[in-house]
Amino acid sequence: MTINVLDDLCVFDFETSGLDPAKERVIEMAAIRVVKGVQVSEFRTFVKYDGKLVPKITELTGITDEHLVNGMEEKQAFLNLRRVMGPKTLLVAHNATFDLAFLHYAMFRISEITFGNPFIDTLTIARGRTTYPHTLTDMCNKYEIKLDGAHRALADVEGTLALLQAMHAERPLDEWINKLSYVEKYGKPDWVPAHAELSPVVWKK
Template sequence: MLNDVTIFDFETTGLSGQNDRVIEMAALRVVNGEIVTEFETLVRLDGRELPPKITEITGIRPEMLVSAMDETIAFKMLRLIMGDSLLVAHNAAFDLQFLHWAMQRIGGKTFSNPFIDTLTISRARHTYPHKLENMCERYGIKLDGAHRALNDVRATWELLKAMHLEESVEPWINRLGYLSKYPPPAWVPEHATTFATENRYEPRNAG
């Protein structure tokens, strides 16, 4: 299944896939280890406000979205790129819910693609912290400009390869871990197996 993957990432107006909106998306379609398609676009908000906090995090300003791509066109292009491939994201529970709710609004459907969450694997294999930038640092992966979709997607692809080289990631297909101190994700694909997990920490120095 790793011979045909789509690594994708969304920047959004907030945390709710149902109520918030995607403002930037990016995807890499990879076949037999080669990038065959690269896609990146800003997405128009159509009357919605862009929270200042999001601009602070991403650098995306309201005026940048005025002439951006229409949401329906953007998601139709993304789905065309994804096809039936294995979807990959860091913190996939977040991105998958935005994909689901956008597809619901646009066409009244969802997706059935298998997926891998590199964050779930990170928590299983490594001590805290597990953000994409932390994991890139662990594996010596260059990440310029975190929290911009295409930069994050390229880094996630490199992270997936490094993790798979270390030990096969195929057992993690369709598995989503969530921190036990929080409730399970509000929405997950029907084919997902969810489980509670804990962060592991480096032991404190005795001295």
């Protein structure tokens, strides 16, 4: 049965203390739930972090240790996020391999469960449909989408949602559900969802 990807979806994004989802932590999160093209809920928060951010993260995101002092406790933040997501909603992210891994490790750390939601990765679609480069900023430029405040969670969510809608209007995205690509020369990611269809791409500039 064909699924309309715009029927019920949740676009989400994490800013993190580093790149390793097994060791690092989410420091900011945002999500927008859309049902039949209408935004029905939005969630964003800083997440309390037990450590000091490395300068590179602050340089990239603008997030400082002071932002995180009064952030939401990790467990409560992820419980709230999962309420927005729901158990069966289509999850959407740009470079979903990264965000889904952080979601998995956080959920498992907090409650020893993971998620089973279907998902779409706009980066994987970009690699399949357009030429390099494929960052969210580059893809928004290609589709003439305004992206203010890249590398902040809510801005990236809004950009990803607009990108998804533009790509879907161009050609339906149903075939991309649960598909993830990875750059062959860097090897397979350490973790992907059990229901992911993983495929390599050759990175050509």
